Amino acid sequence: MKFPIKVICVGSSLFLSSSLYMGARTWTDVKGRQIDGEILTKTTKLVKLSMKGKAVEIPLTKLSKADRDFVASWKPSASESNKKQQTKKLGKPSSAEVEACFNIPWPKLVSADVGMEIEEKSGEDNTFIYTSENYEFVSNTKLSKVVVKRFAVLFEATRLYVQQIPYASMKSYRKGANYKVMLFDTMSSYHRAGGPMGSAGVYMASKDMIMVPCDSLGLVKRGSSWALDYDKTNKTLPHEITHQVTDREYYVPGARGWFSEGMAEYIAATPYRSGKFSANKAESAIEQYVTSFAKKDGRGRNLGKEINAPDLRQFMMMSYGQFTANGNFNYGLGALLVTYFNHYDGEGDGENIKNFLRALKAGKTGEDALEALRAGRTFEELEADITKGWRKRGVKINFG
Template sequence: MRCFGCLLGFLLLAGICRAGEEMRTWTDAQGRKIEARMSGLDGDQVLLELKDGRKIPYPLAKLSADDAHFARHFESASASDEVAEQVINFDSEWPDRIKFGKDPEISIVSEDADRKKFIYESSNYRYHCDVRLSNSVVRGFALMFEATHLFCRSLPLALDGGKKTDGKLEIRLFEQYDEYIAAGGMQGSAGVFIGGRALVLVPLDSLGVRKVGSGYMLDRDKSSKTLPHELTHQLTPRPYFAKGSMGWFTEGIAEYVAVTPYRSGAFSVRGNHKDIIDYTTAYGSKNTGGRALGENIQIDDLKKFMLQDYGDFLQYPQINYGCSLLITYYFLQMDGDGDAKRIKSFLKALRAGKTDEDAIAVLLDGRSYEQLGEEISKAWGKRGISLTFGAR
């Protein structure tokens, strides 16, 4: 394994970079930088393509937190999608409430105590765990996974992504947090979507699963906004991760799903704007977590915000995630006649291959960025939030 410093030295000798807009600066945990293109993930390593086309594996754990997060959410352009199912539902009604009321159909695929490999399945998911879990525990947390799946599929935004293996979306569960980190989890996180592997990693504690005696029990009152957020990423189709959408929309829609009130297999969609305001401006409903941006929010000009590189987006996660939620909600519920018409056209354009400013032009629909910014500011001003665009 080459060290990052060796890679840096090699790049200085590598000559002119091959053409490609994906070439970016990567920083390791010690602050050292190189220019390389990401070509994919291989287990817990990112494959960096150097200027001469050579590919070098580098451990995710040794990257800076921002670049490791970027890598985990990156989907290789050469990766093939085995789409879960096609749900082109732009003409459907916006849901008021989503409840998964069916049997999640829990089954035991295999239990191998010697190898610490235990595999369980529900209707749409396969859970790989390193400890044995009872049927009741799996059934308890599977309800949240299946309800999130139903919620995303029910939104009239054609969230029909997700790569299935033998008919199931893949989840890996870890008893020990350090094992979760070693597998690619992000320090301090409650779960993460690994885009290159179409996989969600989750520490059991995030699900409310804890060891009691020789077995495990589920705390049904423990909630986590992180998990619906990451599951939404898993269900987001690849075209929506294009430049012009990746960042403000991909994180905005994941935040939208995560912040919508959830309890016992049901998401209460109608009236979730109050929860969105509480989450963005303060610490969420009942202090369950939020971005705490206050009621006077100022960010860069709208064009720069919507078109920024995802790596730049991650530099300021609190304000960028919070504002992405506000802007996404505006397009879903406030723009025009409140029918999400323009954002649906935007998503259709992404699916048709448009990206960057060509795709954003569909969303602008004849408006300038300045005019759109004024409309967003006015709409949120009526809800008690001063959201302005300009130099911070």
């Protein structure tokens, strides 16, 4: 067995009910070697895993007994027929609809409905299901509707923020789609279900689902009930929510890494309070978050005002495994690049990055897609433009 790159999309720190619903875990073969992957399907002899974006079939006889037992107890979260029905119901947007979304104005203030209603019902295996307008939260612990409403507002606001950025991320426009989120009362239950060690939450792309422990929602246990810690801020959640509502075309080589993580960092670092993202303050907030530590919560990448960066082409084309291997630096630099292309490049209208995304939607990848971003410039000329753009704002980027 090989040692593939993890297929879990990670955020600023890494990010559901029981393992019967989730198949993400570290797998061990009979020789003790390990791989990371997530179950797609199983038979009496084989298990199909999603690893590094690819489906791989592994004979059960090659897995450890613990893994074979896990496979035996695992059940899919939804049938393939249900997934197909949902896709058919949602439909595919027309090219005119996509283009219209590229041409919306940049948002200044994004507000979610703080008066939303939360529905509650009992789920299987002693779980509790809470539903907001667009999200379904499955929890292994009972929560009050008031508490759920507080964090559901953040989920709904983040979806709206992604929708209102002129990136034409059409997935964020789905209405009543019930994006799936699974909640855990303890970190140990989160880890037992496949949550990565040392993580605060994770978006599982193959299941289109977020896993998150209650602590990462800002919840604290007081007696037998849960309450919200109002002093606790959260940048992990908006990051992972952004991944969940971003179009899959934006995760291909040439974009996955610097753009996909940089965009999620851009959203997460934008000032947020009580259902509102202050998008007009995003640029200065991101600069502070990347170069130092945020004043409010002390969190940040702390890369400093002078940053020695790798060759730009190399950075944009590196594999996702390479990108996450130096996560703090690369996520921060990705956020600075996304901010530059959003607001400082060309006429400051984000047209070049939108052309890049148009190219991705047209099926281009790698340097073919990046050609639209360069807009006739060599990578060296683009490096110079980025350096000049950020130097005006007190940040020096030295590409090597």
